[in-house]
Amino acid sequence: MSVIVEPAVRSGSLDVDRLRRDFPILGTEVHGKPLVYLDNAATSQKPAVVLEALARFYSTENANIHRGVHHLSERATEEFELARLRVARFLGARSPDEIVFTRGTTDAINLVAHSIGRFQFKPGDEIILSGMEHHSNIVPWQEITSQTGARLRVIPVTDAGELDLDAFGRLLSARTRMVAVTHVSNAIGTVNPLERIIAMAHEAGALVLVDGAQSAPHLPLDVATLGCDFFACSGHKMMGPTGIGVLFGRSELLDSMPPYQTGGGMIAQVSFEKTTFAPSPGRFEAGTPPIAGAIGLGAALEYLDAVGLEAIERHEGALLAYATTRLAEVSGLRQIGAGAPQRASVISFVMDGIHPHDVGTILDQEGIAIRAGHHCAQPLMARFGVPGTIRASFSFYNTFAEVDALVAGLEKVREVFV
Amino acid sequence: MADLSQLYQSVILDHNQSPRNCRRMADADQSAEGYNPLCGDQLTVWVRMDGDQIQDISFEGSGCAISKASASMMTQAVKGKNMADVLGLFESFHAMVTGRTADSPTPLGKLAVFSGVSEFPSRVKCASLSWHTLKRALESLPNEAARSNKGTQE
Numbered sequence: 001m002s003v004i005v006e007p008a009v010r011s012g013s014l015d016v017d018r019l020r021r022d023f024p025i026l027g028t029e030v031h032g033k034p035l036v037y038l039d040n041a042a043t044s045q046k047p048a049v050v051l052e053a054l055a056r057f058y059s060t061e062n063a064n065i066h067r068g069v070h071h072l073s074e075r076a077t078e079e080f081e082l083a084r085l086r087v088a089r090f091l092g093a094r095s096p097d098e099i100v101f102t103r104g105t106t107d108a109i110n111l112v113a114h115s116i117g118r119f120q121f122k123p124g125d126e127i128i129l130s131g132m133e134h135h136s137n138i139v140p141w142q143e144i145t146s147q148t149g150a151r152l153r154v155i156p157v158t159d160a161g162e163l164d165l166d167a168f169g170r171l172l173s174a175r176t177r178m179v180a181v182t183h184v185s186n187a188i189g190t191v192n193p194l195e196r197i198i199a200m201a202h203e204a205g206a207l208v209l210v211d212g213a214q215s216a217p218h219l220p221l222d223v224a225t226l227g228c229d230f231f232a233c234s235g236h237k238m239m240g241p242t243g244i245g246v247l248f249g250r251s252e253l254l255d256s257m258p259p260y261q262t263g264g265g266m267i268a269q270v271s272f273e274k275t276t277f278a279p280s281p282g283r284f285e286a287g288t289p290p291i292a293g294a295i296g297l298g299a300a301l302e303y304l305d306a307v308g309l310e311a312i313e314r315h316e317g318a319l320l321a322y323a324t325t326r327l328a329e330v331s332g333l334r335q336i337g338a339g340a341p342q343r344a345s346v347i348s349f350v351m352d353g354i355h356p357h358d359v360g361t362i363l364d365q366e367g368i369a370i371r372a373g374h375h376c377a378q379p380l381m382a383r384f385g386v387p388g389t390i391r392a393s394f395s396f397y398n399t400f401a402e403v404d405a406l407v408a409g410l411e412k413v414r415e416v417f418v
Numbered sequence: 419m420a421d422l423s424q425l426y427q428s429v430i431l432d433h434n435q436s437p438r439n440c441r442r443m444a445d446a447d448q449s450a451e452g453y454n455p456l457c458g459d460q461l462t463v464w465v466r467m468d469g470d471q472i473q474d475i476s477f478e479g480s481g482c483a484i485s486k487a488s489a490s491m492m493t494q495a496v497k498g499k500n501m502a503d504v505l506g507l508f509e510s511f512h513a514m515v516t517g518r519t520a521d522s523p524t525p526l527g528k529l530a531v532f533s534g535v536s537e538f539p540s541r542v543k544c545a546s547l548s549w550h551t552l553k554r555a556l557e558s559l560p561n562e563a564a565r566s567n568k569g570t571q572e
Contacts, residue, residue, distance in 0.1 A: 355482035357457055358426075361538060365422050374458045387458045387480050416426050417483075 014315045019307065020397050022047040033367030036402045041186050041214060041346050041393035042371055043236045046300070050239060053299035057292045065291055066265060066282075080291050083298030084281075090301040091231060092222030093248050100254070100281040101289050104245035105213040106136040108232035109180070111247055111284060112209055113140035115257040117178065123149030126175045128168070128206070130192070131157040131383055132185040132337075135376040137211045141180060150177065157383050161188045161337025165196065172204040179208045183215035187375040187391065188337035189320070189346030191215070198227050207253070213237055217395070218316060218344050220309040223248050235293060240300035244293030247284070254280035261286040312396040316345035319394045323347055323403045330410050336384050345394035348375075351410070354417050356390045362416055366409040424534030425541070426483065433487035438494055439476045448559045452479075452551030454543055459485050463551045467559060470500045475552070482544050488532060489548035495529055501556060508549050515545045 020026045023045045028035050037045060057079065063072035065080045081096070088096040102108040117127070127141045131154050145151055153176075155168045163181075172179075179201040184191050194210060201208045209230040215221065216233040223231045230253070235244035249257075259266055259277055263286035268276040277283040304312070320343060327333055332352035351359060360372030373388040374381045381388060392406055443449075443464035453460045461479025465472055475497055477489045492511075496504045506524035513520035514529075517536035535545045 355486075357459075357482040357541070357544065358484070361425070361541060362422060373456070378458065381458070416422065417431065 014307065014311050014396055016315065016397060016399055020399075022049070022303075023397055024048060024051070026397060030367040030369070031365050033365075036366075036368040036405045038392040038394060038398065038402065038406060039369045039371050040217075040395040040398075041237070041375075041391065043242070044217060044239050044395055045397070046241070047239055047303050049303050050241065050296050050300045054241060054292050054296045057295050062292075064288055076291055079295050079298075080289070083294040086298040086301050087246050088248075090221070090305065091216070091233075091246070091248050092224050092226075094224055095251065097279075097281055098248055098251050098254065100247040100249065100284045101294050102232075102245040102247050102284075103243055103290070104234040104236070105211060105232045106140075106245075108230075108245050108247035109137055109209065109211065110140045111260040112230050112232075112249070113144050115260045115284075116207070116253075117141065117144035117150070118147055119258055121148040121150040121177055124175060125150040125177045126153050126171075126173070127151070128153045128155060128171050128176055128179045128181075128201075130155040130163050130181045132161075132163070132187065132190060132192075132377065132380045133180070133182055134186050134211065134213070135378070136213075137180050137182060137209075138379070141178075154379075155181070157337070157380065158339075159337075160339030161185070161190045162340045163190075163192055163197075165193070165200070168197065169200060172200060172206065174205065176201070176204050176206040179206050180211070181208070182211040182213075184212075184218065184344040184346070185337075185377075185380070186214045186346065187377040187380050187389070188340075188348045189343040189393075190337065190340040191219070191342040191344055193342075194226055194228065202227070214344060214346070217304065217312075218309075219313055229253055235297040235300065238297070238300055239303060240297035241290075241293045244290045244297050246297075249280070251280070254284070257284075259283045259286065263287050265289075307396060315396050316394055316398075319398055319400065319403060320345045320347065322400055323392065323394070323406070326403055326407045327410075330407060330414075332414065333410065336386060336389050337380075345398075346391060347393075348389040348391045350386055350389055351413065354413060356388045358417070359390045359410070359413050362413045363406070363409045366405070366412065368406055368409045370406070421534065421537070425538055427531045427534070429491075429528065429531045430483060430487040433490040434483035437477075437486050437490035439497075440478060440490065441476050442478055443474065443476045446474075446476075448555045450551050450555035450558065452547045452554075454481075454485075454547055456543065457482070459544065459547060461485070461489055461548060461551060463489070463548060463555050465552070465555050465559075472496050472499055472504065477548060477551075481547070482541075484532075484535065484541055484544040485547050488545045491529060491531075492548050492552065495527065496552065504552070504556065508553055511549055512546055515542050 061075045063076040065077040084096040153171045156164045207229040210228045212233040217238040231248040236242040266283045266286040336348045356372035371391045446464035447467045449464040459481035463477045466474040475493045510520040510524040515535040
């Protein structure tokens with residue numbers, strides 16, 4: 001299989017108009033208006049190469065993997081393992097054995113929480129989370145605390161939307177077993193200083209799990225250099241299909257962890273007396289995995305690599321800066337937690353006297369897709385004293401004209417409510 | 419195409435701006451809390467009864483224009499009404515915002531301004547949250563609860 005993607009780079013910047021043509025949905029209309037898709041933090045759109053990879057797999061290679069000796073099964077297995085290799089390279093893992101395919105970030109975090117937390121944590125042990133976590137990096141740990149007697153500690157968030165690292169330092173102790181923290185906030189876009197967080201956590205003897213759902217599609221990554229113990233991300237936010245996600249785990253850790261789910265495909269040998277498990281990553285992939293999803297994700301990562309993560313980061317940074325300036329011109333609009341020095345292309349805001357959902361409905365009529373609500377980050381919303389926000393999140397295929405469309409849409413919102 | 423001006427009618431915007439009966443009630447017979455986990459909207463509805471009749475009703479909470487206006491107009495519509503009339507209104511209102519026809523429709527009067535909601539499926543819950551909450555408050559009134567308990571015993 002080979003996907004040919006010519007890098008659409010022009011004098012150091014992205015040829016966004018050309019890239020947009022790779023995404024069939026971006027040429028469609030919503031309510032008679034051209035789609036302006038600014039809900040990329042929820043899920044990204046899919047380039048044709050990914051859709052074609054899925055169709056090709058189902059049309060010409062479909063079979064179960066690691067099972068048959070027949071031609072198609074061997075082909076499918078090869079493609080599936082090639083996708084694992086692509087993920088490993090994309091994330092900077094040392095080996096594909098460090099890559100576990102999951103259903104998504106939530107599934108990956110649950111895997112670690114159950115496999116390590118449930119069986120190893122004791123009363124008095126502590127898990128440190130941050131105040132800007134998505135519910136998917138809160139609730140699994142909360143469940144573990146109720147099962148083990150361990151307890152949660154929370155790194156506070158400053159008014160600027162940064163983690164208070166001094167407070168983090170004070171929370172760390174010999175009792176800290178796990179630090180589970182997001183790389184990029186899905187709600188306010190803060191990029192957290194992972195190197196420092198990881199160094200501090202390791203010094204205290206704790207493991208670090210990074211929720212990379214929001215960073216993986218937007219920043220160049222190298223988990224080996226970062227030094228995190230686990231890194232979780234979702235295929236569908238990185239131009240890939242839904243139902244496929246990734247857990248990176250350091251080999252030494254994965255090899256020592258008990259399985260999270262059991263069944264076919266994850267065993268070495270089964271008798272009614274005793275079952276032995278396959279080595280990692282296989283032992284964490286019970287049942288038939290999302291084979292097509294993994295292959296689609298492989299195609300997506302190849303596409304992202306061809307576009308170039310550095311170029312993506314640059315373009316999205318420019319969009320964020322432009323949107324920040326333009327939104328500041330809208331009267332009665334207040335950006336939330338937007339003061340961190342390093343931010344990804346996510347902007348959260350509220351409008352005086354106008355509820356986010358009303359904003360969402362009116363923008364939708366203009367063909368503009370944004371997210372309104374608590375963004376599965378209710379503790380962070382409570383921290384900023386708002387029930388929810390309006391969130392615009394950009395991808396590399398978004399344009400400056402789309403930022404203008406958003407601002408014009410917000411003026412319409414004000415007209416309705418004045 | 420769904421029409422925005424059908425959704426955000428001036429009556430709705432007015433009730434959003436200055437919601438009626440928006441206060442706590444100290445001497446209520448019952449209250450209930452409504453919560454929409456999807457958007458985080460929440461409200462409390464208080465009722466004071468005079469026999470079978472809603473003598474006074476109020477609400478408080480946070481929500482969008484549709485949910486605030488709906489709660490506000492609901493309090494006006496049900497004040498002084500008896501239980502059967504309120505349930506009739508609930509059924510007809512719910513049918514209207516979900517785009518159905520009620521089996522035995524009760525005239526909705528001013529509440530008809532919410533008919534535009536049926537064109538916006540994601541907003542149906544906003545319009546109906548206060549009604550569901552009121553229904554729960556009424557069903558948990560001491561004599562109602564006693565009545566239905568007795569019903570199950572029989």
